[in-house]
Structure formats: structure tokens, C-alpha cells
Amino acid sequence: MVVAVSERAPREPKYYLVKRHLLDIIGSLPPGSLVPTERILTLELGTSRTTVRRALSELVGEGRLVRRQGSGTYVAEPKISWPLRMTSFTEQAAEAGYTVTTQLLDARRQRADEEAAARLDVKVGASVFVIERLRLVNGAAMAVELSQLSAARFPGLVAKLRREPSLYRVLAESYDSAPVEADETIETAAASPRKAELLDTDTGAPMLVLSRHSFDASGAPIEWVRSWYRGDRYTFVARLTAR
Amino acid sequence: MVVAVSERAPREPKYYLVKRHLLDIIGSLPPGSLVPTERILTLELGTSRTTVRRALSELVGEGRLVRRQGSGTYVAEPKISWPLRMTSFTEQAAEAGYTVTTQLLDARRQRADEEAAARLDVKVGASVFVIERLRLVNGAAMAVELSQLSAARFPGLVAKLRREPSLYRVLAESYDSAPVEADETIETAAASPRKAELLDTDTGAPMLVLSRHSFDASGAPIEWVRSWYRGDRYTFVARLTAR
DNA sequence: ACGCGCAAATGGACTAGACCACTTCGCGTC
């Protein structure tokens, strides 16, 4: 008697209704505005706080909202564009009109694991430098960067880096080595507690991970870098041309 | 008498402990293996199911696990690399050895909103074609693509597209128009219920959003496309050269 | 007038449980 409905609607979870409600609010407010508290939204929308928080978390992850514990939830500033280019990080930023500083978190020598060995064209267990840096734009943490280079190929690199912060300049001046080609990959990830703290965000927040594998003119690998950017704050931009 | 500890540890949430436990398990198993059920993990780790699920959700979002309702949670296959290049989608895939099909979801004419007008260099309210397509690789949904083009510039485009699926071929053959330059931006987002269903994933799953704004030889805008890719399954790859 | 301390309010983490949708598989029936 009853006919089954063949086309089932793509049922909408309740938290998504909350999300759309919040998007309405966000759309009508300038960045920095306070949005209703979680407990008020819970009452207004007749739902549980867990459900409200799920909607808020997605919007925070998309860079639409900012949460400040003890204070409130606010409409976020627009995202910042970041160019994908061959030039050094410092130069890139200067061109875009930003003031960039770098904080050396760690520089150590360790044995290459399987992946590092393959990337740097050395044997597993060979000595590699691991350099961890925090990139800041106009004083705000932007990315955590983990570089690996062959220790045999760049002897004394770490000591030189402590005096001259630009890695590319050190490579050019002290080792007469410059990357001319690179493979870059981009993917998503969730922030570890450590990276979250360094980048002043929450554990589990969505991030953009940029990996760069660069080579010199002879095709020999120079460095392998992975950079973690806050996905709620940055957008990568590339300019492509035919052929 | 008591000295305050100045360096507070980056305290680890409990769910992150669960996540690391799961990473141990994942590391020792081949793709496709079944991992313990949520309720078993709850008992084993002495925690609530909510906490277990938060850890699982992050790992699913990072492409390390796959959840199948009613069945179980499994170790995921490695991610697929996808090149960022100027050539058409169909050609790209063929080069990489994939079989790609395209499903036309919707093709309509609508009035340009503010952003579309700016991108396509037309007036707000001018007629634009909006083409929504689903891209499939070897039969599996890969991306949802939303293209917008000026209707005045490409009259009859939608009708032609129904016969010839490659947009770039239609543009070249019928309008003698070819994109030679493009700006691409990459950012993260959460899947809407509709996109989640089309891409066979969960609402709120992390995605990579690729926007392409392409121009012809005279610098006039041709199309503005946004593509949503599953972040747990795809990685973008670009090859950069100096200068 | 100033500053300190405390209370209130916020977001953050977590619990224990309910109910639903879907898959799987064994058992009974044909």
C-alpha cells in the first residue's frame, strides 16, 4: 500500500542547521563582532551544547569564526593569501608587503629515516640536519617549518644558520648551491598539540601542509621541507601559464 | 615557598592519546585491515565513546582511516596525488594513467552575484552559465566542480556541452577561445551535506577547495571554477622552476 | 583614585547514555 520514496533526500544533520543559522549571523556582521554564546545558542535553537559546538568548530576551521576561551566567539578576519613560488620565504613576503621574522626552534643532527633517506638521496641512518623554524608575519605565527638536509653535503650548516637566518642565502654563499626546481605537494591535516600551541590555535584544527622537495641544477636533491599553515587563516595562490 | 612553573607543558588532550594509540595500530597494519570497534576502544582505553570518536574523526579526516557504517573502521589506502596544471582536466588524468569520466549535474543560466561579476568582468545581474559537474576517476567520485562563464561571451554553451563533455574542447572548437593563464587558490573547507553525499563522504569532512580563474591571450577572463576535493583522499602536486 | 581579589561568564574537555541507520550473517523456509 505504501510506496517507498526512491529518491531519499540528502538528510541534513541538525548541527548543519545550526551552522547555516550562524552563517546568516556572520554574514550580517563585520569582522571582530561578538556572536551569541554557546549556551544562548543552545537555548535559542533548542539543541544541546555539543551540537552547537560542532557547528562552531567547523566554522572556526573554515576561518569564519574565532573562539577565545573566557571571552567569547567572534567573526574572523578574511583569510590571507600566500603565493607558491620558487623564491625564498623571506623574499616572497617582502614582495607582498609583509614583515616576516623567523624563530629557530630547533636545529639538530639525526639519522635519516627511510623517507628522509629517499628524499635526500642518502643511505638510511646517514646524518641529516633537521631544522625546525617558526615563521611569523607581522609578529603573528604563520607556519611551522621542518627542513631536512644532508649533513655530508652541507657541513657546518647549523652553525652558519645561527648567524644568517635565511637558509637560501646560506646555501648560495657558503655552498654555492641554489635550488632551481622543486616539487610541492599540498594536503590537509589536523594540528598536533605541539603545532597548535606554536601557532596559537587548537589541537585538531585543520591545517594546510606544504611539502617542498627541491633540487639544484644537476638534479641532486637539496632539501626536503614540510610546512604547516593554519588552514583557517591562509590560502595558497599559484599563477599558472600554458606550456 | 612554592615556585610557579613558568614553562607549562603543551598539555595533551585525552583524545590525542587515543589518536596516538590508533596511529600505532594503523602503522602495523596493511590498508583495508579492520581496526577495533569504537565500543571496544572505549573499554580498552577507559574513556567515553565521544572521545574515541573524536580521535577517529581526525584520522579519517587525514585519510588514515575509513569508516563504514554498519560494518566497521578500516585502515585507508594511501592518498592520490593530483597535478596542478594548465591543461584540461581530462588530459591531465589521461597522462597520469587514470580513466576519468564526468557527470553533468546541473547546467543553468543565472544572474551574476557580486563576486561572479567581478571575476568574469560583467555587470552584477548579467547572465552567466553555471555548470556543476561531478568528476570521477576510475568510477569513484573525485571532485565536485562549479564553473561560471559569461553567457554573452559564450552563447549556446550549455547545449554544446551536452554533446561534448570537455569544456576546454568546446571553448577551443566553437569559440576559438583558450585559457593561457590562470590564478589558482587552494584552501581548506568542510563538506556540506550535498557535497558529502556526491563525494560519498561525511558532512563536515575536510576538503581541499581549488579555485581557478582563467584568462585568454588578451587577458580577458574566460571562466571561474571552484572544485571541491576530498582532503582525505587527494594531495595536490605542483612542479616549480626558478625564474 | 587606584588596585586587588573574587565571582560570574565564557569556551574546552569529557562522560554516560539514548536512539537511529546501515551492514552482516546465520537460520529457517521454500
Next chain:
DNA sequence: GACGCGAAGTGGTCTAGTCCATTTGCGCGT
């Protein structure tokens, strides 16, 4: 032997609540 039904088990969503960490601001004391 093939089929179909149903129970059991899985992940999916949501509730209602606890306790914690941090911020804010008010009121009291000086």
C-alpha cells in the same frame, strides 16, 4: 541449494550534564 527475514553489531547523531581553564569586570578596600 537458494532465498529471505530478522537479530546482532557497527558507526552516526544527539542529549544533558559535569568539571576545568581563562577572561572579564565589578565591588571592596586601601
